[in-house]
Amino acid sequence: METVYLVGFYGVGKTMIGKAIASRKSLKYLDINNYIEEKENASIKDIYQSKGPDYIKSLEKYALKNSITQGMIVSTSAVLVSDEENRHLIKESGRVIYLKASADTIYDNIKNYYKDIPIFNNDYTVLSVENYINAYRHYYEELQNYAIDIDGKSIEELISEALAIYNYINKVKARIFI
Numbered sequence: 001m002e003t004v005y006l007v008g009f010y011g012v013g014k015t016m017i018g019k020a021i022a023s024r025k026s027l028k029y030l031d032i033n034n035y036i037e038e039k040e041n042a043s044i045k046d047i048y049q050s051k052g053p054d055y056i057k058s059l060e061k062y063a064l065k066n067s068i069t070q071g072m073i074v075s076t077s078a079v080l081v082s083d084e085e086n087r088h089l090i091k092e093s094g095r096v097i098y099l100k101a102s103a104d105t106i107y108d109n110i111k112n113y114y115k116d117i118p119i120f121n122n123d124y125t126v127l128s129v130e131n132y133i134n135a136y137r138h139y140y141e142e143l144q145n146y147a148i149d150i151d152g153k154s155i156e157e158l159i160s161e162a163l164a165i166y167n168y169i170n171k172v173k174a175r176i177f178i
Contacts, residue, residue, distance in 0.1 A: 001027075001070060001071030001170050002070075002071065002094050002095050002169050002170055003068060003069070003070055003071060003072050003073075003074060003093055003094030003095070004021070004072075004073050004074070004094055004095050004096075004097060004165075004166055004169060005074045005075075005076055005090050005094050005095070005096045005097070005143075006018050006073070006074070006075045006076065006096075006097050006099060006162075007076050007081055007090075007096055007097070007098050007099070007139075007140050007143055007144070008078070008098055008099035008100055008101070008140060009078045009101070009106055009129075009132065009133050009136060009140075010078045010106065010109075010110050010114075010117055011101070011105075011106045011109030011110035012099035012100065012101050012106065012109070012150055013099055013109075013150060013155065013158055014031075014075040014076065014099060015031050015033075015034075015075050016155060016159075017075075017099065017155075017158055017159055017162050018031065018073045018074070018075035019031075019075075020155075020159045020162075020163075021073050021159070021162055021163060021166055022072070022073040024159075024163065025073075025163075025166065027071060027072055027073050028069060028071070028072040028073070029072065029073045029074075029075075030063070030067055030068070030072060030073070030074045030075070031074075031075045032060055032063050032064075032074065032075065032076050032077045032080060033075075033077050035059075035063045035067065036056065036059045036060065036063065036077075039059065040059070043116065044056065044077075044116070044117075044118065045115075045116050045117070045118050047059075048118035049118070053118070056077075057080075057083055060076075060077060060080045060083070060086060061083065061085060061086060061089075064080075064086055064089045064090070065089065068089075068093055068094075070093075073166075074094070076090070078136065079119070079136065081136065081139040081140060081143060082136065082139055087139065087142065087143055090143055091143065095145045095146070095169045096143045096144050096145050096146070097144070097145070097146045097147070097148060097162060097165055098140045098141065098143065098144035098146070098147040098148070099147075099148050099150055099158075100137075100140065100147055100148070100149055100150065101149070101150045101151055102151050103126050103127075103129045103130035103133055104126060105150065105151050105152075106129050106133065107124075107125075107126045107129045110129075111124075119132060120132075145169075146165045146169075148161050148162060148165070
């Protein structure tokens with residue numbers, strides 16, 4: 001079975017969708033941000049402020065190199081993909097679903113927790129979100145084997161699309177119940 005990575009910007013549902021796929025398929029699941037927070041016993045924001053972005057990047061790389069096993073579901077951090085070695089590790093070890101969204105959708109999805117995201121530095125507007133999406137989009141597109149546009153869809157629709165892609169990647173024969 002292939003490892004499946006979920007990539008995309010903050011607020012696109014990587015964690016929610018990743019957990020749902022892993023649960024419904026009885027697979028091991030890894031959320032890179034949660035891994036880092038548990039390892040450091042601190043929030044990403046606190047780690048970023050006390051030890052800096054390079055330290056977080058080293059932890060992301062460590063997680064990719066040492067925690068990924070075949071056939072699992074992995075939700076990456078939004079910015080992990082900016083590192084060339086990380087992109088190489090992802091390409092070599094699995095398939096990638098890019099969860100993409102408009103700046104308006106992301107702005108709405110993270111408006112209640114954007115202060116916990118270090119890159120925003122209290123500059124939180126639709127334009128700043130769009131600028132950050134544009135800065136990372138080419139990395140997501142470079143990695144993607146499949147893409148799901150999340151705009152205007154319910155979480156169940158997104159999970160269904162992601163499960164269909166997972167089944168296709170792993171050639172799972174699914175029964176349809178009506």
